[in-house]
Amino acid sequence: MFSRLTVRRWLQSATVCLLLLVMLGAADSSSRFGRLGHEMVCVCGCGQILLECNHVGCPDSDRMIGELRQQLASGSSDTATLNWFAAKYGPTVLAAPIRGGFDNVAWITPLAVFLLATAGTGVLITIWRKRTNRQMIAAGMPMAPPPMDDDLRARIRKETEY
Amino acid sequence: MPTHPMPEFGSFALLLALVLSTYTLVMGAVALWRSRSQSGIVAGGSGAGRLGETARRAGIASFIALSCAAFALVWAAFTNDYSVSYILHHTNRDLNTAYKFSALWSGQEGSLLLWAWLLSGYGFVLRIRHKIDVRLSAFASTILAGIQVFFLLLLNFAAPPFAIQPGPVSPDGFGLNPLLQYPEMVIHPPMLYLGYVGFSVPFAFALGALMMRYPGEKWIHITRRWTMVTWLFLTCGIFLGAHWAYSVLGWGGYWGWDPVENASLMPWLTGTAFLHSVMMQEKRGMMKAWNVWLIFSTFLLTILGTLLTRSGLVSSVHAFAQSSIGNWFYGFILVVFAVCLFTFFKQKDHLKSENRLESLVSRESSFLFNNLILLTACFTVLWGTLFPVLSEYVQGSKVTVGAPFYNRVNLPIGIFLLFLTGIGPLLAWRSTSLRSIRRNFVLPCIAMAVTFAVVIACGVRPWSAGDDARSETFSLITFTLASGVITAIAAEFLRGAGVVSTQTGKNLLASVILLTRRNTRRYGGYIVHFGIVVMFIGIAGGAFNQSHEQEMGFGDSLTIGNYKLVCQSFTQDTNPNYDTEYALLDVYKGSKKVTQLAPERRFYNASQTTSTMVALRSTLAEDLYVIYEGKNPETDKPIIKVFINPLMNWIWIGVLIVVLGTFLALVPNLTRVPAEARVAVPLPVQEAEVHHV
Numbered sequence: 001m002f003s004r005l006t007v008r009r010w011l012q013s014a015t016v017c018l019l020l021l022v023m024l025g026a027a028d029s030s031s032r033f034g035r036l037g038h039e040m041v042c043v044c045g046c047g048q049i050l051l052e053c054n055h056v057g058c059p060d061s062d063r064m065i066g067e068l069r070q071q072l073a074s075g076s077s078d079t080a081t082l083n084w085f086a087a088k089y090g091p092t093v094l095a096a097p098i099r100g101g102f103d104n105v106a107w108i109t110p111l112a113v114f115l116l117a118t119a120g121t122g123v124l125i126t127i128w129r130k131r132t133n134r135q136m137i138a139a140g141m142p143m144a145p146p147p148m149d150d151d152l153r154a155r156i157r158k159e160t161e162y
Numbered sequence: 163m164p165t166h167p168m169p170e171f172g173s174f175a176l177l178l179a180l181v182l183s184t185y186t187l188v189m190g191a192v193a194l195w196r197s198r199s200q201s202g203i204v205a206g207g208s209g210a211g212r213l214g215e216t217a218r219r220a221g222i223a224s225f226i227a228l229s230c231a232a233f234a235l236v237w238a239a240f241t242n243d244y245s246v247s248y249i250l251h252h253t254n255r256d257l258n259t260a261y262k263f264s265a266l267w268s269g270q271e272g273s274l275l276l277w278a279w280l281l282s283g284y285g286f287v288l289r290i291r292h293k294i295d296v297r298l299s300a301f302a303s304t305i306l307a308g309i310q311v312f313f314l315l316l317l318n319f320a321a322p323p324f325a326i327q328p329g330p331v332s333p334d335g336f337g338l339n340p341l342l343q344y345p346e347m348v349i350h351p352p353m354l355y356l357g358y359v360g361f362s363v364p365f366a367f368a369l370g371a372l373m374m375r376y377p378g379e380k381w382i383h384i385t386r387r388w389t390m391v392t393w394l395f396l397t398c399g400i401f402l403g404a405h406w407a408y409s410v411l412g413w414g415g416y417w418g419w420d421p422v423e424n425a426s427l428m429p430w431l432t433g434t435a436f437l438h439s440v441m442m443q444e445k446r447g448m449m450k451a452w453n454v455w456l457i458f459s460t461f462l463l464t465i466l467g468t469l470l471t472r473s474g475l476v477s478s479v480h481a482f483a484q485s486s487i488g489n490w491f492y493g494f495i496l497v498v499f500a501v502c503l504f505t506f507f508k509q510k511d512h513l514k515s516e517n518r519l520e521s522l523v524s525r526e527s528s529f530l531f532n533n534l535i536l537l538t539a540c541f542t543v544l545w546g547t548l549f550p551v552l553s554e555y556v557q558g559s560k561v562t563v564g565a566p567f568y569n570r571v572n573l574p575i576g577i578f579l580l581f582l583t584g585i586g587p588l589l590a591w592r593s594t595s596l597r598s599i600r601r602n603f604v605l606p607c608i609a610m611a612v613t614f615a616v617v618i619a620c621g622v623r624p625w626s627a628g629d630d631a632r633s634e635t636f637s638l639i640t641f642t643l644a645s646g647v648i649t650a651i652a653a654e655f656l657r658g659a660g661v662v663s664t665q666t667g668k669n670l671l672a673s674v675i676l677l678t679r680r681n682t683r684r685y686g687g688y689i690v691h692f693g694i695v696v697m698f699i700g701i702a703g704g705a706f707n708q709s710h711e712q713e714m715g716f717g718d719s720l721t722i723g724n725y726k727l728v729c730q731s732f733t734q735d736t737n738p739n740y741d742t743e744y745a746l747l748d749v750y751k752g753s754k755k756v757t758q759l760a761p762e763r764r765f766y767n768a769s770q771t772t773s774t775m776v777a778l779r780s781t782l783a784e785d786l787y788v789i790y791e792g793k794n795p796e797t798d799k800p801i802i803k804v805f806i807n808p809l810m811n812w813i814w815i816g817v818l819i820v821v822l823g824t825f826l827a828l829v830p831n832l833t834r835v836p837a838e839a840r841v842a843v844p845l846p847v848q849e850a851e852v853h854h855v
Contacts, residue, residue, distance in 0.1 A: 038565075038566065039566055041562055041564055047418070047420065047564075048413055048418070049413075049564065049565060052413040052414065052415070053413075090559070091559050091560070091561045091562075092559075092560055092561060092562045093562070094561065094562060095562055095564035095565065095566045095567075096562070096563060096564060096566040096567035096570075097549065097553065097561045097562075097563060097567065099561075101557075102553065102556055102557050103553075103561065106545070106546070106549050106553075106561075106563065106567065107567075107571070109545055110538065110541065110542040110545055110571050111571075113538065113541055113545075114534075114538045114575075117534050117537070117538060118534060121530055121531070121534055125527065125530070
C-alpha cells in the first residue's frame with residue numbers, strides 16, 4: 001500500500017503536470033492567419049466563420065481574406081487587425097464579443113453565475129446538513145448514519161442486486 | 163380559387179379542432195373545479211364526472227380533426243394545388259415525392275400545424291391511457307388542451323396553412339429550400355418536434371400534480387417513460403440535425419452554435435438535468451420544488467426556442483420561418499410563466515423535502531452538481547443567444563456571439579460534466595465511505611494514467627501546439643477522463659455480472675445480459691453514459707482537424723494528411739429539378755487507391771438557389787470530407803476543399819449507443835427476486851442503494 005505521504009506527493013506532481021499542460025503553449029505566428037480568420041464571420045449574411053464561408057460567388061469572403069492577409073503582412077498586431085475589421089465592417093464582423101467594455105460582460109456573466117450557483121449550492125448543502133443534524137439530535141438519533149463494515153455492505157449489495 | 167375542396171376541408175378541420183380543444187380546456191377545468199372536494203373524477207358517475215368524460219372525448223376528437231387538417235395539407239402538396247399559398251411557396255411539380263411530404267414542416271404554417279398535430283397525438287395517447295390515474299390525467303389533459311388552444315389560435319388566425327393565394331393559380335410552385343432536399347430532413351424536423359412537443363406532457367403532469375396537491379411521487383413514475391421517450395426524440399432530432407449540417411452545409415463542421423441550434427439544445431440540457439434530479443425525488447423524496455421548476459423551465463425553453471426561430475429576435479442562418487407571430491409567443495410565455503409561478507407559490511408547502519442531504523460525498527450531491535453544470539451550460543447558451551439583443555439595447559450596436567465564444571465557455575463545462583458522468587454512479591446514496599471510494603476509483607485512475615501516457619506518446623503535445631494549445635489540452639483531458647469513465651462503467655458491469663455468474667453459474671457474457679435485463683433502468687443508464695463518453699471522444703477529435711483548398715483541373719493532385727486526391731474529370735449534368743456540376747476524384751492512401759469521390763454542386767431551377775453535396779469517405783479513425791466549391795471563372799477549373807476530421811464517426815456511434823441505452827432503460831425489468839427470498843438486513847441500507855438508479 002502507498003503511504004499517505006507518497007499519495008500526496010503523487011497528487012501534487014500530477015497537479016503540477018496538469019497545470020503545466022494547461023498553461024504552456026507558445027504563440028506560433030504562422031498560424032495567426034488561421035486563428036484570426038476563425039475569429040471573424042463573413043459579412044455576406046451566411047453567418048459562417050470567415051475561413052469556413054463556402055458560398056459560390058460569395059461577394060465578400062475572398063475580399064475579406066485578402067484584407068486579412070494584407071493586414072498580417074503589414075505587421076499589424078492581432079488586436080489592431082481585428083479592430084481594423086470591426087471599424088470597416090462593424091462589430092458584427094467579430095465572431096465573439098472581444099472589444100472590451102460591455103463586451104466583457106458576455107464573458108464574465110456565465111462564470112459569475114456558475115460561481116454564485118456553486119456557492120449557493122454549498123450554502124444550501126450546509127444548511128441542509130445542519131438542519132438534518134438538529135432534527136436528529138431532537139429525535140435522539142445519532143448524527144451520522146451508523147457505520148457498516150465492508151462485509152455487510154457487500155452482502156447487502158448482493159442481496160439487492162436485482 | 164382552389165382546384166379541389168381539400169383546403170376548405172383542412173380549414174374547417176382546424177376550426178373544429180380549436181372548438182374541441184377549447185371545450186376540453188373549459189369543460190375539463192369546470193369538471194375539475196366541481197369535483198375538487200371529491201377523491202377523483204369517476205366517468206359516468208357524478209355530473210362533474212360526466213362533464214370530465216365529455217371533455218376527454220373532445221380532446222380525443224381534436225386529434226382526429228388535426229389529423230384531417232395535416233392530411234389535407236399533405237394532399238394539397240401531392241396534388242400540386244398551387245391555389246394554396248403555402249404549397250405554392252414550398253413545393254414544385256418536379257419535387258421528389260418524399261420531399262413533398264416534408265413540405266408539411268418546411269415552412270412556418272406547416273411546422274406549426276405539425277406541432278399542434280403532434281401535441282394532439284400525445285394528448286390522444288394520454289387521454290386513452292387515462293385510467294392509470296383518472297384525476298391526474300384529467301388535470302394533465304386540461305393543461306395540454308390549454309397549450310393546444312394556443313397553437314390552434316395561431317393556426318386559425320395568425321398563420322393559416324390553407325390561406326388561398328390571390329390571383330390566378332400558378333402553373334408551378336417556387337420549390338422547396340434546397341437545403342431541405344436531403345433524406346435526413348424528412349425525419350429530422352419530426353424527431354425534433356416530437357421531442358419539443360413531448361415535453362408538454364411531463365409539464366402538464368407536473369403542473370397538474372402541483373395544482374391538485376398530488377400525494378406521493380406516483381406522478382413521476384407515470385411520467386418517467388414520457389420524459390425519457392421525449393428526451394430520446396429530442397436527442398435524435400438534435401443529432402440528425404447535426405449530421406444533416408455536416409453532410410449538407412459543406413463547411414466541415416456539424417454544430418455552428420446558431421440560435422436555432424441553441425434553441426434545440428437548451429431544453430435538452432434542462433431535460434437531462436430533470437431526468438437525473440427526478441431520481442432524488444423518487445428515491446429520497448428530495449428536491450421536489452427544484453424538479454417542478456426544471457420541468458417548467460424545459461417546457462418554457464421549448465416555447466422560447468420556437469419564438470427564437472420565428473420572431474426575428476435574433477438573426478439566424480436557418481430561421482426559415484420568420485414572421486410577426488413572435489408577439490403571440492411572448493404573450494403565451496408570459497401566461498404560462500405566470501400560471502407556473504402562481505401555482506408554485508400557492509402550493510409551495512406541498513413540495514417540502516422528506517429528506518436532507520447528509521454528505522457532500524454522496525449520490526445526492528453528485529446529482530446536485532450534475533444539475534448545476536447542466537444548468538450553467540444551458541444558461542451560457544441562452545446568454546450567448548440573447549447577448550446580441552442585450553448589446554444592442556445597451557451599446558446601440560449588435561455584436562456577433564459565435565462559435566469562438568461558446569467553445570471557449572462551454573469546453574470546461576463539458577469536461578466537468580464528463581468527470582461527473584464517471585464519478586456520479588459510483589457514489590452511494592446518503593454518504594459514501596472512504597474505503598468505497600478507494601475501491602471504486604483505483605481502476606479508473608489507473609486507466610486514466612495509462613491513457614494520458616499513451617496519448618502523449620501518440621504525439622498529442624499541447625505545450626508545443628502553438629495556437630492550438632487550448633483545444634489540444636482539452637482533447638488530452640477528454641481522452642484521459644473518458645478512459646476513466648469507461649473503465650468505471652465496465653467495472654460496474656463486471657462486478658454485477660460476477661455476482662450473477664456466482665448465483666446462476668452462467669458465463670460472463672450471459673451474466674452481463676441477464677444482469678442488464680434484470681435492472682434495465684440502471685444498466686441502460688450506464689450504456690447511455692457510455693454513449694455520451696464516446697460522443698465526447700468524437701468531439702475531442704475536432705482538435706486535430708485539417709483542411710486544404712485548391713483548384714483542381716484534369717490530372718491535378720492535392721495532398722492532405724496521408725491522402726492524395728487526383729482529379730479524373732469534372733463535368734456537368736442536368737435533370738428537371740436541378741443542374742449539377744461535379745468532379746471525379748481518385749483518393750489514394752499511400753500508393754493504394756482507396757476510393758473515388760464525386761463532390762457536387764447543384765443549382766435548383768425552381769428556387770434559383772445553389773447547394774453543396776459533400777463527398778465523404780468515413781472510417782472509424784477519420785472522415786475525408788470533400789467539397790466542390792465552384793469553378794474559378796478565370797481558369798474554369800473546379801475549386802476543391804478537403805477536410806480531414808478525426809474521430810467524427812465516434813460522435814454518431816455515441817448517439818446510437820445513447821439511443822440503445824435509452825431503449826433499454828425503457829424496457830421493464832425481466833424478473834424481480836421475490837422479497838421473501840432475500841435475507842432481511844435490519845439496518846438502513848445506504849451503499850446498497852447505489853445500485854438502484
